[in-house]
Amino acid sequence: MLRRRPAPALAVLAAALVAAAGCSSQGGRQAEEERAADAPALTIAMITHQAPGDTFWDLVRSGAEDAAAKNGATLEYSSDPEAAKQATLIRTAIDKDVDGIAVTFAKPDALQGAVDEAAEAGIPVVGLNSGIEYWQEAGLIEFFGMEERLAGEAFGDRLDEEGAEKALCVIHEQGNVGLEERCEGLEEAFGGDVDRLNVDGASMPDVSSSITSRLQEDDEVDYVATLGAPFAMTAIDAVAATGSEAAVATFDTNEEAIRAIADGDLEWAVDQQPYLQGYMAVEGLWLHVANGNTLGGGTRPVLTGPSFIDAGNVDEVAEHAAGGTR
Amino acid sequence: MGPAPALPAPGASEKELRAGRVPPLRRLAARPELGSLLGAVVLFAVFFAAAEPFRQAGSLATVLYAASTIGIMAVGVALLMIGGEFDLSAGVAVVTASLATGMTAYQFNLNVWAAAGISLALALLIGFLNGLILVRTGLPSFLVTLSVFLMLQGLNIAVTKLVTGSVSSRSIADMDGFDSVRAVFASSVPVLGTEVRITVLWWLLFTALATWVLLRTRAGNWIYAVGGSADGARAVGVPVAKVKIGLFMTVGFFAWFSGMHLIAASGGVQQSGEGVGNELLYIMAAVVGGCLLTGGYGTVVGAAIGAFIYGMTKQGIVYAGWDNNWVMFFVGAMLLLAVVVNSWFRSRAGGRR
Numbered sequence: 001m002l003r004r005r006p007a008p009a010l011a012v013l014a015a016a017l018v019a020a021a022g023c024s025s026q027g028g029r030q031a032e033e034e035r036a037a038d039a040p041a042l043t044i045a046m047i048t049h050q051a052p053g054d055t056f057w058d059l060v061r062s063g064a065e066d067a068a069a070k071n072g073a074t075l076e077y078s079s080d081p082e083a084a085k086q087a088t089l090i091r092t093a094i095d096k097d098v099d100g101i102a103v104t105f106a107k108p109d110a111l112q113g114a115v116d117e118a119a120e121a122g123i124p125v126v127g128l129n130s131g132i133e134y135w136q137e138a139g140l141i142e143f144f145g146m147e148e149r150l151a152g153e154a155f156g157d158r159l160d161e162e163g164a165e166k167a168l169c170v171i172h173e174q175g176n177v178g179l180e181e182r183c184e185g186l187e188e189a190f191g192g193d194v195d196r197l198n199v200d201g202a203s204m205p206d207v208s209s210s211i212t213s214r215l216q217e218d219d220e221v222d223y224v225a226t227l228g229a230p231f232a233m234t235a236i237d238a239v240a241a242t243g244s245e246a247a248v249a250t251f252d253t254n255e256e257a258i259r260a261i262a263d264g265d266l267e268w269a270v271d272q273q274p275y276l277q278g279y280m281a282v283e284g285l286w287l288h289v290a291n292g293n294t295l296g297g298g299t300r301p302v303l304t305g306p307s308f309i310d311a312g313n314v315d316e317v318a319e320h321a322a323g324g325t326r
Numbered sequence: 327m328g329p330a331p332a333l334p335a336p337g338a339s340e341k342e343l344r345a346g347r348v349p350p351l352r353r354l355a356a357r358p359e360l361g362s363l364l365g366a367v368v369l370f371a372v373f374f375a376a377a378e379p380f381r382q383a384g385s386l387a388t389v390l391y392a393a394s395t396i397g398i399m400a401v402g403v404a405l406l407m408i409g410g411e412f413d414l415s416a417g418v419a420v421v422t423a424s425l426a427t428g429m430t431a432y433q434f435n436l437n438v439w440a441a442a443g444i445s446l447a448l449a450l451l452i453g454f455l456n457g458l459i460l461v462r463t464g465l466p467s468f469l470v471t472l473s474v475f476l477m478l479q480g481l482n483i484a485v486t487k488l489v490t491g492s493v494s495s496r497s498i499a500d501m502d503g504f505d506s507v508r509a510v511f512a513s514s515v516p517v518l519g520t521e522v523r524i525t526v527l528w529w530l531l532f533t534a535l536a537t538w539v540l541l542r543t544r545a546g547n548w549i550y551a552v553g554g555s556a557d558g559a560r561a562v563g564v565p566v567a568k569v570k571i572g573l574f575m576t577v578g579f580f581a582w583f584s585g586m587h588l589i590a591a592s593g594g595v596q597q598s599g600e601g602v603g604n605e606l607l608y609i610m611a612a613v614v615g616g617c618l619l620t621g622g623y624g625t626v627v628g629a630a631i632g633a634f635i636y637g638m639t640k641q642g643i644v645y646a647g648w649d650n651n652w653v654m655f656f657v658g659a660m661l662l663l664a665v666v667v668n669s670w671f672r673s674r675a676g677g678r679r
Contacts (some may be wrong), residue, residue: 085395088392092641093644107595109497174483
């Protein structure tokens, strides 16, 4: 940069020298720094229903952090998987008088009160990841995410294309509406049989043993569908351990899942691009506050998926996954 | 609240009591909740200094709200712990009560208050069964309530799925009685110009009420006696079994109350998988506040301070803009610190334990 375009850098250097030696009262670096300080240094709160330690949310969060850093904004990330506690975190952000709030709208009814309070306080709220059916009615100004049911249907269609006959839908968090919708979408679109299997996603040994015993009990299963990337890794091991012929495919991705696709252990991953969700939510808020823009015009969600990662495009994706952004 | 009339001020030595002169400072140091009170003051000062938004009245209201959602249950749990028992099923029982209200109202087209009545009966029944199994089998409450906890966790999800076909109860926000339920369990009231959530007021009321019961009534004496030594209490004619069952049913009542808040605050939709882990937060609040795991010692005011510490830590870290991932670490550290300080004060004050 310095070598290619010396003029601006030299000008700044010269201005700095003048400012230091002759104490120019205007222009130069001082003025530039003051201008930078005048630009809106926004504080944006992102409040998700993340359970601790899921790789998916690392991607959402790094997207949000990158967008904040690029815009000179401060990102304050907090999360709680329980709806009432997530609502309290939103109130905390309102108390702090942040410039914008991004929420995952997984449990719309429990969050509505807090969202209304934000609106009363004049703080714009956007949604991401979950709640695509509810965001507009709830008064969020923008939404970034994927339609869960559509993703499930896309997954089911793909199973038909592959000629699958019986799939196992592994639900790693009982009671999560989004996960249920994925399974429902899959069941609707897929021509074959679908069995659901509830596992305890907080305990990988449980995930592994549940899948293993199910495959041992039922040898007709030819596809295992996991609803999160970490569980796909466990499913691959479980399938190998039973000597079953079943293939594994998953919703969502992480670095390991992408490596597994490249290695041929995992068939595909339905990607909702979590990095993009986090990034766009912050970017959208920033544009709204700094420039009055509304992505999607306030009537349409901004879709971040579903897209497929499979053997055909995995190399390209892998490059970015290594950097922790896909 | 002064010391209990029929019981010695906890921690004061027999000799001092007989002589009728307990030095005031010593009496303060012997209070079970002193450690937690100091902790709360220090924590408040830290967040007051470090987090600018923490200083607003609105923020205090939010902190108190977070504290109240744990604190209301902690009232019942602290009473139970003073009575010498645990309840690990308390966290999911809250969600059971909430689901019961939501589903009975929706499925049977009931006025929400009627559904709330059914739900209350169910919550009390769960408490009664906890207590009855405990008294009949003589098993430790840890095991009894752990079993009930796991069964309720399964029931919550399985029954909800059976009844509604999904994993949450249906919205009852447009049904008769919901508005008044909401007003009672989940509204906001202006206090000194700040909107305070009504659960905060209920929490303070319940804490005061339970403190009065403990210190001024025969039932209170029974609770301390049963927790201190069940055999000794039985020997002097205290109905130990009734007291224990009553305490579990008290927890059941507060579980119902907290469940009603959940369903009212969420517009009638309750996720069936929630509540797991909260039972430990209630116990944490009681222990931070000076309750002993062995029973017979502690106060409800202490549990309220414990809940306040939890609310402050949980929200304060966000106000200060620190990384949310650290919340549980700090809650745990506060617990450890409070327990160590409490036990140090007890031994310094020549306590009975």
